[in-house]
Every structure is written in C-alpha cells, then in structure tokens.
Amino acid sequence: MKHSKNPIPGFLHNFEQYGDTYRAYLGGIQPMLVTKDPDIVRHVLQKNHRNYIKTPMIFEKLRRFLGNGLLTSEGPYWLQQRRLIQPGFHKQRLQALVEIMNQVIAETEPKGLVQAGESQAVDVYPMMMRLAFDLVTRSLFSTAVSAEKLELLSHSLTTIQAFLVQQIRQPYLNPWFKISGQLSKHIKLGKAADEILLKMIRNRRSSGASQEDLLQMLLDARYEDTGEGMTDQQLLEETNILITAGHETSANALSWIFYLLAKHPAKQALLRTELQEVLGTTQPTFAHLPRLRYTTQVIEEAMRLYPPAWVTDRQSAKADEIKGHQIPEGTMVVLAIYALHHDPKFWDKPEAFQPERFAPETRKQRISNYSYLPFGGGPRLCIGNSFAMMEMQLVLVHYLRKYRIELATEKSPELLPLVTLRPKNGVSIFFEEIA
Template identity: 40%
Template sequence: MAENKKYNYPVQLSIVRFLLKAESFRKNPIPFHTKFFNEFGDTFSLRIGKNKHVILSRDNELAEYILQKNQKKYQKSKLQTQFLSKYLGKGLLTVNGDFWLKQRRLIQPAFHKQKMNQLVQNMEEAIAFELKELPEGKEMALFPIMNNLAFNVVAKSLFHISFIEQKLNRLKFIIEEVQDFVIKEIRLPYKSWWYKISGQVHYHEQLALESDAIINEIIASRQHSNQQHNDLLDMLLETRYEDTGEGMATQQLIDEIKILFIAGHETTANALTFTLHLLANHPEVQQKIHEELIAIDAETNDVVEQLQKMTYTNAVINESMRLYPPAWITDRENVEDDTLLGFPIKKGTLIGISFYELHRNPKYWKDPEVFNPERFLGEQKKESMTYFYPFGAGPRMCIGFGFAIYEMCLALSYIVKKYTITSQHQNIQFNPLITLKPVGVTVKFSKR
C-alpha cells in the first residue's frame, strides 16, 4: 500500500486489453498508439506485472524534460542496451553512462561540419554512380533503389572505395535480418523461450559474428595499407582517447562501424523514399525544388556552397521527416525516482516517446496530416523546430545528422534536376521496425 501511495502514473491501459492485441501490436503498433492517445490523451501508462510501469507519450514537455532538461536522470532502456547490443555490440547507440560519454567525445570530431565537407566528394560520386541508370517511364519499387543508394554512400564514405561487393551485400543482408529479429524479441518478450530453443537466437548471434568478421577484414586491410583515403575509417583510426592517448581497440571500432552502417543507411533510405513519394504527389513542391537548384547552380559550382543554399530543399526534407520520422520512437528509463508531468514515478520506469505521434499532435501542428514545407521556412521554422525530433534531441542526438542531411540534399538534387517524379498512388504504407520503413512505394521517373 505504501508504494501505491508513493508512486502515481498517468491514466492506465489495461494489460488484458493490450495482450489481446499483442500480435497485431507487434506487426504495427502505430494504429494502437494513435487509438490510445485519442482515448487517453497525450500520455498514458501500462502496468506490467506487480511493479513495472511503461509510459508512452506524444507530449513535447515530457520529451524535452527527459531528453534535454533532465537527461542525466534518464538513460537508454534495456530494450536498446541489451537486445540491440547482443547483435550490434557496444557502440554509441547501445551504451549508457560514462562509457557512452567517452565514446561520444572520441568520435564527435569525425562528424564535425568541416570533416563532413571533406566527405562531400565521396558522397557525390557514390550518388551519381548509383543513380546514373534509373529505369524511366514505368512505375517501380522505390525503397530498394534508395536502400542500395544509402548503403553504398555509407560504404563509400566509411571506406572510400567499395570493398568486395559480395561482402558488402552480405553485410547489408545481415543488418536487415538482425533488425527484423530484434523487433520480434522486443515486442513479444513472452516468446523468448521459443526463440532460444528453436535456434533463432543462436542463428542471429552467428550472423552478428559474421558481420564482425567482414568489418574486421576491412579494418585490417586499411591498417596494412600506407594510403590515405580521406574517409570516416581514416578519421576513426586516427582518433585518440584524451586520458590515454590510445586509439580504439579493434572490437570497439567494429562495433562503432556497425552502428554507423545501421544508423547511417536505413534511416536515410527511409527518409529519401518518403520524400520522393511526397514529391511525386505534390508536383508544385517538386517544381519549387527544381527552380531552387537551377538558381543555385547559376550562382556557384562549389558543392558545399550549393548545399548551404538549399533552403527550400531542406524544408521539404524536414517536412517529410516530420510526417515520417525515420527514427520514429525512442525510450528511456529513469535511474532514480522522479516526478514526470506531476506524477511521482518509480526508478526504472520505461518511457517511450513516439516522435511519429508528437510530429502529428494537433496541439503543436496546424493541419498536422498535411504536407506543407512552408512550416520550415522563415518565421515559422523557429516554432516548428521546437516540436521537431527527426534525429532525437539533447546530448544523445544522432551524431550523423549532418551527414544524413548532406546525403539527402545531394540525392534529391541529382534526381530532381534530371527527372520528373510521378506516382499513381497517394497512400503510403510503412512498417515500424527499429526505423520507420516504407512498404510498397512505387514512383515513375521521366527525363526532364
């Protein structure tokens, strides 16, 4: 009884009601999130067992509080630090505390804007190579093209030259297989016994070891080479810890590279797919991008300067990521008792923030379902950015956001200047995995 008096939680969803929909929830939780937010308000909770509580929210005040203002009391949950690290290792995405801070400080300089500017040529070459022969005049599946593009841009930027294509394709396969399985483990924890005895856990752990071996081979090849490649791998090999003056151990370097592959390719592939779908259905927006790009080309040939002038193109990408944030949800656990939105909550409460729903919350956005890039221009932009979390927020904001924006702007620039994009389909399907993955998106490219 004392505990019940001490702690209090937002309106609760019945665990029975949740379990009755568990399989549908695993396949796509977003419709259920939307239903419960509409029913309970911007924040609701669920009690699991006797003492464990889960809070789900689309409230901006809560997001700011746990991600920025009081972030030291909130760390990534076991869903990320245990489930993901089992396959992805202990990199920036999957660790907490002092070790995370040490790694962040070590790697951050490699993603400084000046360093990103040095990678632009690698990005531009990879994009031109991947998109030089887009099939024209017929509806085609878009995500596979964007997925290959984004993966190879990351590979080119990490390793400068493409490693053996067969091995890179195998690495991509492993990353996608592991992600699909992790989602099963997270959303259906009561089936963990079956995943173990059926050999699924072992199979995916072996896949993770295979990916380690592929990356290790790439690293070893570079270490035995005397050549400079001006890529991220060179930058990571050159980094040194402040306290010891030593570089990363090989396994740590492997873990960080795996994280960069996952965070750097699929999120961008998703965002580009959603953006091109929206452009195909909004020709007036597509035309404005084309006009901006032609005007910029007339002003300068310097690609970095061109990127800095793509104001409207950036606004379109932002509005696309508002509607379809690639990293659509995040979670935290409080490391000590705290008061959240006036509710005294117990240490270890799991808190999920749905960026997908926050970005569509009518409390913050006028006509939230409407695609309107003007939200991210002029005076409107400042207010919009207050409620905008495409790369998270606070100290754990995605380290590669600058890389992603450069890549998306370069890809859109290449496509829109050469092609008109159309589609016969307005509606879009998606699969909320670790990232928000588009499903069945088709467009047609026609030469301008």
C-alpha cells in the same frame, strides 16, 4: 495495445482518450509512461537525462549483435566515445565526403528507370535502402570495400535487424528462437559481418595509407587523457553501429520524400527551380548545400510527417516526478515522436505537406521547443544528423534534376512502424527523364 501490429493508431487513440501523457503496461507487466508532451520529452532527453537510460530490455539485445558502440552504450563509456567521435561528424569535417557521395549516387543510379522513352514504375524503397547502405559504407571505407563484400554485409545486417525486431516485438518467441537454432544462426551471421569489417579496419591500419573517410577519422581520433586511439574491437563496434543507425533511417526518410514530392507536383516544381537556380548543371559541392533552402525544408517537412525514428524510449534509473506525474524507478518512458509531429497544438493542418513551415524564421523555434525532433534531442541527439541531411540533399539533387517523378498508384502507402517507420508496400514511382 498490440505491439506486433502497427501501434500508431493505438497511440493516437489513447492520446485522444487520456490526454498527452498516459500510463500503460507493456506485455501486461512493464510499467510505461507514454507521452507526446514536449516538456516531458525535454525533461527526459535533456534536463534530467542522467536519470534516463536506454531501455535495457531492448538495448541488451541490440548490444549482443551490434556491440557496445555509440547507440548502445551508457554512462561514462558512452560519454568518452561521444566526445571522441563527435568532432568527426562536424559539418566542416563532412566536407570531404561530398565527393564520395556524389560518386556513389551516380554509380548506383539504377538503369531502366526509363526504357525506350517509356517510364517504368519502380519501387523506390529497396532502391533507397541500397543507396543509403552504399552511402554510409563507402563514406566509412572509401573504395576499400568491394561490391561483393558490400552485398554480404548488407545481407547480414538487414537479416539481423529483422530478427532483432522480431525478438523485441514478439518476446514470447524467444525460447523458440533458441531451440530452433534461429538465435545461433543469426549470431553466426553477425560474426561473418564482423570479420569483414575487422579485416578492412586491420588492412587500413597496417597499410599506413591515409584516406579522407570516416574510418580514417575514427582511426585518427585520440582520447584526451591518454593520447591513445581506439582498439580494433572498439572500431568494429562503432562502425557496426554507424552502418546500422545510418542507413535504414535515411532510406526511409528518402522513400517518404520521393512519395511526397511525387504526390505534390507543385512542390516538386519549386524544388527543381531551386536546383536550377543554385546549381544549374554543375556537380554539387559542399558550398552549394546551405543554399538549397527549399530542398532542406522539403526534407524537414517529410521527416515531420513521417519521422523515421517514430518513437524512442528510456527507462528511469531512479524515481522521478515530471509535471505531477510520478515515475517510479524502472518505468519505461515512451516518447511518441510521430504523435508529437502530428499534434494540431503545434502544427496547423498537421496532415498537410507544407515545406514552407520550415522557413528559416520559424524553424529554430520549432526545434528549440521540442515539438519537432526527427533526430532526437539532448546529449544523445543523432550524431549523424548533418551527414544525413547532406546525403538526402545530394540524392535529391541527382535524381530530381534528371527526372520528373509521379506516383504509380493512387493509394497512399500504409505505415509500417518497425524500428523505423517504413512504407508498408514500398513506394511505386514513375520516373520521367527531363529532356
């Protein structure tokens, strides 16, 4: 299997040939068990999760750049941090962010989508990357972050992420990265981003002013045993992780949602009818969101077809056995989320875009049986899932109420599965203003 190219067709082919679970070797040496069996997925993520750590080969690299935050930490430290931070991401607590999000979406809506009555073809991918980045950073820091700082942060973090992908996908280049100075260049870039974040954290702490944002929640959180809060270094690591984990994923989901809605005008019309009925022309509030049922189904179905986290993996700490498969210590278990989401055993006409599948009667069962896991599962389930659902709903409200969208090209976007699943050459869309 070539991992520097799109590996999805290879996975699908292997599943067809060898069944729902097969063995392989990454780079010819690292033993892997690749699976799209929901029972095995549940075993690894939930039932016996203590035995399955985040694959060190990958996570050591991430830790080097992003620090030891929720996504990258393990064991007792991870649990302590998760317990501390989890309440801040509770649905009710996120209420305060609706106003910030509405503001960011309105402010960052690009000009020129329609010029002199003519709609312009726009690639929504970079647009959504920027929007999702602004949404998470402004939710963290409110207005304390200037446009200039945002630009610098965005540049540093996206450059570092691209470099990390290269390091993981093409490990044979690592010695070259060291010699050529690429590694130290990226470490420097990371330090510059850290400086910006640290300054904002210290300013907030010393100002004593309280804001209704995620940074405030992180600052106010207290460990149960000591009653102390996090240090500046811990806050830096957690904010770094939240920005990184929380923008490319949402941007990809949004780009694919725009693509699917543009491709399916009848579904787009249904969604718009719902927006009209629930909201009319009023500004969306937290109370409106649960009533946007069809909009939620559209988001869920889009993440089934194009899961931003298309694969995840763990490594066994000790030997284990799952459904007759022997798992020696140190085996990498690859959970093929994309393949699971397209498996005809669980999904009728799996390639069709049918938001109706996620009607409330069937939705619960799909999630509880581990055949649908865009946000992962078990104790390490995405902490930002409600945040992400909320921001995606709000983006759809603001854009779809104002514009009818249409594909600018007949060609479907190719899959580009890096850390997250991207549309390879973006998604070109016409925006037509609704009178």
